[in-house]
Amino acid sequence: xxxxxxxxxxxxxxxxxxxxxxxxxxxxxxxxxxxxxxxxxxxxxxxxxxxxxxxxxxxxxxxxxxxxxxxxxxxxxxxxxxxxxxxxxxxxxxxxxxxxxxxxxxxxxxxxxxxxxxxxxxxxxxxxxxxxxxxxxxxxxxxxxxxxxxxxxxxxxxxxxxxxxxxxxxxxxxxxxxxxxxxxxxxxxxxxxxxxxxxxxxxxxxxxxxxxxxxxxxxxxxxxxxxxxxxxxxxxxxxxxxxxxxxxxxxxxxxxxxxxxxxxxxxxxxxxxxxxxxxxxxxxxxxxxxxxx
Numbered sequence: 001x002x003x004x005x006x007x008x009x010x011x012x013x014x015x016x017x018x019x020x021x022x023x024x025x026x027x028x029x030x031x032x033x034x035x036x037x038x039x040x041x042x043x044x045x046x047x048x049x050x051x052x053x054x055x056x057x058x059x060x061x062x063x064x065x066x067x068x069x070x071x072x073x074x075x076x077x078x079x080x081x082x083x084x085x086x087x088x089x090x091x092x093x094x095x096x097x098x099x100x101x102x103x104x105x106x107x108x109x110x111x112x113x114x115x116x117x118x119x120x121x122x123x124x125x126x127x128x129x130x131x132x133x134x135x136x137x138x139x140x141x142x143x144x145x146x147x148x149x150x151x152x153x154x155x156x157x158x159x160x161x162x163x164x165x166x167x168x169x170x171x172x173x174x175x176x177x178x179x180x181x182x183x184x185x186x187x188x189x190x191x192x193x194x195x196x197x198x199x200x201x202x203x204x205x206x207x208x209x210x211x212x213x214x215x216x217x218x219x220x221x222x223x224x225x226x227x228x229x230x231x232x233x234x235x236x237x238x239x240x241x242x243x244x245x246x247x248x249x250x251x252x253x254x255x256x257x258x259x260x261x262x263x264x265x266x267x268x269x270x271x272x273x274x275x276x277x278x279x280x281x282x283x284x285x286x287x288x289x290x291x292x293x
Contacts, residue, residue: 005241012237012246018230020256023096024264025223027083032216034208035084036201041210043076043194045224047187050232054187064179065188071172072189073196078165080197085158089267093258094151097136097277098162100254103284104129105170107291113174121290129283132254136276176238186235190228251284 029038057065079099086092104126111118137148152159201207237246255277262269 008236008239008241009245010241011233012241013249015230015233015237016246016249016253017256018226019234020253021226021260021264022230023083023093023099023257024261025219025226026080027086027089027092027261028264029216029220029223030080030084033210033220034201034204035081036197036204036207037210038084038220039076039080040194040197040201041220042224042227043190043197045220046228046231047190047194049224049228050187050190053184053232055184057185057188060183060185060188061179061181064176064181064183065185068172068176068179068185069189069192071168071175073193075165075168075172076193077196077200078161078168081200082158082161082165085155085161087155087158089265090269091151091155091158093261093265093267093269093273094137095158095162096257096261097133097254097280098159099166099169100257100280101129101133101163102166102169102173103250103253104280104287105166106173107284107287109170109174111291116291119290122287123290125283125285125287125290127283128286129280132276132279132281132283134276135279136258136273138272138276140270140272173238176235177243180239182239184235184239186231190231251281251288254280254284 026038026042029042032038033041082095082099083092086095107122108118108126110116111122134145134148137151138144139147237243255274258269258273258277261267
């Protein structure tokens with residue numbers, strides 16, 4: 001592995017740490033600025049922070065520019081709105097776990113795109129990751145498949161958006177390296193996401209007033225900076241780093257995300273949730289090992 005590849009891989013690993021804070025900081029910001037207002041402000045600030053890194057649109061491959069943009073904006077809409085529609089902080093963390101099916105789904109998409117046969121390890125990994133999501137959504141007294149489907153049936157928009165988001169991000173992660181040709185359109189994607197959220201916010205007849213204070217200004221600034229660094233470093237890692245190493249490291253994201261969210265949202269989680277998060281991580285790892293075989 002060349003030194004430049006090692007450096008890009010290291011940046012991708014740092015991105016995973018920042019990424020793990022996304023559920024907690026996003027949900028916290030939503031509680032003050034609303035489910036549509038919070039992401040509109042955050043992505044606007046992120047786009048401004050990325051201005052110095054922008055690449056001329058004429059230099060970007062057309063397929064990457066438009067298909068990549070559609071997948072990126074689609075994912076952000078699904079993920080952030082899923083957190084916004086969660087009825088409680090605990091449900092937001094559960095929904096975040098549904099979103100973290102994306103590493104194992106990325107393995108599935110990559111295998112299909114590469115014409116690989118789906119072996120037992122890949123399928124077992126996918127099944128284990130799903131069992132992990134069900135476990136994380138179960139009551140403290142034990143595993144309950146009916147509880148997961150009951151929660152999903154009571155708030156289908158929330159859980160549905162999280163699952164669709166996981167699929168869309170898996171497609172984005174699979175396609176980006178092949179479409180981008182080493183280019184980076186992250187600023188453009190962030191700007192489009194901000195515009196999309198402002199449009200949704202304007203059309204939202206149930207939007208709540210934004211409650212601004214110095215504390216909120218600082219929180220939004222830190223949240224936007226964390227999100228911006230996560231995506232910027234991840235893009236570098238995906239485009240120039242070792243995607244297999246990053247894929248394996250990303251398997252730990254469900255556990256780290258739950259840990260950060262639990263602390264940031266002051267929402268203690270029962271042992272069964274941590275067991276579910278670990279199963280999601282192990283399932284993604286198994287699927288990754290299966291794909292390399």
